[in-house]
Amino acid sequence: MGAQAVMSTGKPQAISGVSAGVETVVMNVWPSVCATGPGRLCGRSYDSIPYKINGIKLSYLLFTLPTIPIALVLYFWLKLFGERYTLTNQAVERWSSLGTRRVARVPLEDVGTVAIVQHPGQAFYHAADLELRDKGGNRLMTLAGVPRADVFRQTILKARDARQQVAASLATINARHGA
DSSP states (O other): OHHHHHHHHOOOOOOTTOOTTSOOEEEEEOOOGGGSHHHHHHHHHHTSOOOEETTEEHHHHHHHHHHHHHHHHHHHHHHHHSEEEEEESSEEEEEESSSSOEEEEEEGGGOOEEEEEOOTTSGGGTEEEEEEEOTTSOEEEEEEEEETHHHHHHHHHHHHHHHHHHHHHHHHHHHHHHO
C-alpha cells in the first residue's frame, strides 16, 4: 500500500540512507607499525630466514621475542603521536591519531587510481602503502602502512564511484527541475 501511494504522488523519493549534502565517515584505519622505518626493519628480519622448523620460520623464532619491546614502543608511539586515515563519503583524510587536527584531505572526485606499494618489511604485517593518484598519474597523498591495504583500496574506489554516481544523479535531478 505504501509503495503505491508513493508512486501515485509523482514526487521523486530519496534513496534510503543517502544524504548527498552531509559528509559521513565510511571507515577509519590506523597504520601498522610498518609505517615506520624501525617497524619495516623488524618485518624484514622476521622474514629473513625462510627455513622452517615445525612449520614456523626460523627467523620468527629468532627475532620476534627480542624485538617485542621495539614493536610495543612503535605501536604506542603511533597511537599517541601518529595519524589515522579516514574515508568519508566525500574525501580521504589524514588526521592526528588522538586529536581533532586534520593533516591532509583529498576529495574523492580528484582520485583517479589507488596504487598498492608494498615495501620490504611490510609483508609480515599484511600491510602496504596506498598511493592516491589523480587521473594524470600525479600522487595526491600516500597512506603509509595500511593494514589489509587491498581492502581499504577497494573501499576507497567504491566510495569514489558512488560519489560520482550521486553527483551524476543530482545533476540529472537539477536539470529536470531547472527545465
